[in-house]
Amino acid sequence: MCNVTSECKKLLQPIGRCASVFKRFGSRMVFQNRLRSRSEVPLFMYNGLFGVPELSCPEGFQEAQERSLQETERLVQKACTTPPGKEIVMIFDQLSDALCRVADLADFVKIAHPDFAFREAAEEACRSIGTMVEKLNTDVDLCQSLRKLLADKGVMESLDPETRRVAELFMFDFEISGIHLDEEKRRRAVNLNVKILDLCNEFLIGSHLPNKVDKHILPEHIRHHFAVEGNYAQISGLNADSPDDLVREVAYKVFLYPNAQQLHCLEELLTSRNLLAQLVGYDTFAHRALQGTMAKTPGNANCEICQDKYRLCRLLQEISSTWEERRKLMPWDHPYHSGVLRAERYNIEPSLYCPFFSLGACMEGLNILFNKLLGISLYAEQTEKGEVWCEDVRKLAVVHEQEGLLGYIYCDFFQRPDKPYQDCHFTIRGGRLKENGEYQLPVVVLMLSLPHSTSSLPTLLTPGMMENLFHEMGHAMHSMLGRTRYQHVTGTRCSTDFAEVPSILMEYFANDYRVVNQFARHYKTGQPLPKHMVSRLCESKKVCAAADMQLQIFYAVLDQIYHGKHPLEKSTTEILKETQEKFYGLPYVPNTAWQLRFNHLVGYGAKYYSYLMSRAVASMVWKQCFVQDPFDRAMGERYRREMLAHGGGKEPMLMVQGMLQKRPSVEDFVDALVSDLDQDFETFFMDSE
Template structure:
């Protein structure tokens, strides 16, 4: 395989800010000229072949997505700014093209001519035509000219706000400072990574709001005042985004009204598996009713721990569980009830071992091979791979390219996510265009005392995100519009959520773990404790997810709400069962999903868990590392992407329509109770 050369060159990563700006403008001009040509076609000449309806989008995405990606990963502010500005231009261009009546009419004419000619389309071609016409209706192309122009203006304004929200999110660089004694309980390897400075004769430790810095403090800092200050800083870190969200919600209401939808949520869910906003409310309300009693028991358990500790340490106890108490007492409970020490578990997860081991599991399961490459990428720490079929013999066995950017740095995207940078699709000459994916994470870096270590949560997250990466790599669709994770947004998480289960399997944990000193795998007793901890306090955990989903659907359906900060704090307390700070803080400013494509869609994380649980329990549970089952998963779920109805892919994989029994059994031990509105 080492002698094989990929049939497609990798992306290049040496752009200057000026080149990004120039290229985007050139690509927009070229694309506009193409659509001008389409819009001027006589009605009788509009056919499936004469309209570049799939090729144009594929080529545009291939050229532009890597340029826009710089805003999430570049160390150069000038390059990030250029990428941000390019995204605004590209979004505006996309809105303009989507609003062109002549282009839409050409598509309508093409559909008429296809039917009149008797030309037989493939199922994927039929789906493409159907989706393109629906896109035109949803873009408002059946509106009068005045309303259509107003709609275009509102969409561009909304697009600009979403870009600005995301830019603030990526470039947030706040911190909160503590003296060493205030950090009692926080692991030494974490504290040693904090920035030290002298101020008024005292040594202070600056804790950034990046996950590897702030989350260990939430989980281990013994002083409740330390946790309170840290959490309030964390909640307030993106207050600059709160007025932007206010404006975005107002614009979405105006757009929905122009398009004739009762609410923005009704507009968004029309093309989801759930179909309506009312179904979302039903799903969330029903699940909350089932979860609340479980959450109340969890809260009582944690309150007893808090009362006992406060009595022992002389802290006042007022009978309340605050939001800054939740992670701390959750891990305390796990440690005390299961004798599970997260800091000890972490010692078995050195990044240099875990990452290759997880990749190896995916390779064996899905019969593929990752070959590390040297050379061009956007940062020296980035790992670059060419990906091939397992026993590749010819260039046609190439799968695509994968980049891993795993460690934090200033102004980098602060969480874990996967970008489908370049789509896969079939070119007009019948050859394949291959995909490129990038996984971005923020794992802890090495310290003078220890190598880079992952928490078990990090490992589970890696299984999840890498699941998105292989979805983007192994999809084989004719059109880029359906490639990889381009499925209904409330299904997109299901495959990766299913793959999280591997991080809880004994044989997998044994395989991927290796103590950084002794190289011994996790001992069996520690593995059993980990597995038992999975659903400890699950009621509170899932109620927190329900809070995010409920806030999201509420602000996109309620027409009377105006104080979104107060609503955020009230709903969090009501649903999550934890008390927030005395003064309401604009935590919604850090709710990146609400402007990043999950608007009126956060429910999808819980909704897709139903499918994930069913897929795992029905197919993989009996033998999760079996390549034959991996092949079945690849063919039924990954390969078709969004080229067919997601329920059809699920039915093929499961051998029947999906149901909620496995999900309910997992959470409540009651397979007869279904809360999923499937």
């Protein structure tokens, strides 16, 4: 996109090796720490969160928000007076960037910052910027400036493909927001969008709140498994890994017990989404949400889901008797007994593996993989005072061997009180080509929930934690390498059913013994993880894969029904019960409402099927491009060129087609998923004989 400037080259010169910045990442550390003088550090890198000077205190969000809105007003006026041409698209992208720089940062801070005042200020900024976005999406004068460009065929033909697509995407945002409606209906659309934003936030908060029960109701011998305050036991999760059947059952029934306020919030959210979709001209919210995705329509999404379900049931029937011999399973049993089954068959007790997966070793493994595949190295960076929100947050510079500095990853990896227990990738700032010819470097956060190191032990990861780390790093590399001209389509700003492809593909690398052998070393002795243990671990992950996929199908179908035809004929809980009985092999438990904890309904509304489609694409890419050699540099460059580099600036199916050298059909997607399961069942029967 642009050459590395002499200033950047100077910044990239490593001055020495220093493991201290990353000492909690394990006993083995390969990252170079690039110590630099203050005069060499760009302004954005210090004074406040993420180097944003205003954000040294919560009140700074108000200042950042006001500056963003002032910049927005200036750019809107400029857009409305600029003649049709490429500059219009650039102005719109600057407008998007001015809003996203505050909204994206605030979206992370409101969830993860340990200081309530910061979270509250960030939440208010999110609401303010979100309201402005909805107003702009129904601004007739602003839309008219873009419409003139799209109507000028001569000018449009002179634009490069990425610029044309970005212009069309901006117009698409206008259309799904109701720009074609009269003034009163546009106002209703804005009000509905704002209401939906508030309901989404309320639902997310409610989905994480614990339920409490009188402690005397619980058998005394299991009370210590839960937090007890006075006469009440607080149940804040499913305790899915507990070996005690009763603990799992109690946690499931109490944590998922219906909450009337949360139930009303969900119903209001689904109703409001449907009203908005119909107001702007769509049959259902699902039709609106799937525009621009690989699936295109709910019909295509459901087609894949139903084919998955049909062929999966055929496979599951082959081993149903084996499961029945073990015991009658309940929903709270599946995660635990899947682990037991894996451990029994392959002897993969986590304590045997954790010593080989120190965080430092795993980070080294990622460094090796990225270097061989993509020519990228990860460097530890020292942070300035106030730049991070917690002292154990670490900062990585992502550096290409020829192109130089690509961006920054903040690693918020460790557990702390009130931190959400979820693994996430957040875009803090999108990359774009700025007006002065320099490239605005992307900034992201990876958030995990890993245990802290101790005086005698580094942070040790279970195999599942290691796989999650690889998954989230897949998102981060997408953000770093999606170096588009426009911020609006940078990195993971693409269709949801394509955004998960790079992260799921990384899971295939994490499950390949040739990759694991590169870094899995005992933190004390340096002994490599024996090959038979690596192979056993990788094979074990295939156990119960069909049951896991059936669960994903159930989630995807439920999501489609909730966002389908309205009004819903039955309550969301009744729909849950019927869908679970039809699409999932384990029974519904009376007086539970699992959907009230399904926070993916917010970010993935009508698009939860994306995990299935993305897994199918990742499976095809792995088998065709990397299974022979996971370190194939030529394939790595092709992967970057065809899939990662474009962000959302190219049709997702065209990116898949470029990588696979063919355009996959729905049947190809289903075949990719089921072929993995067929291999799993072969393993199952061989081991059962």
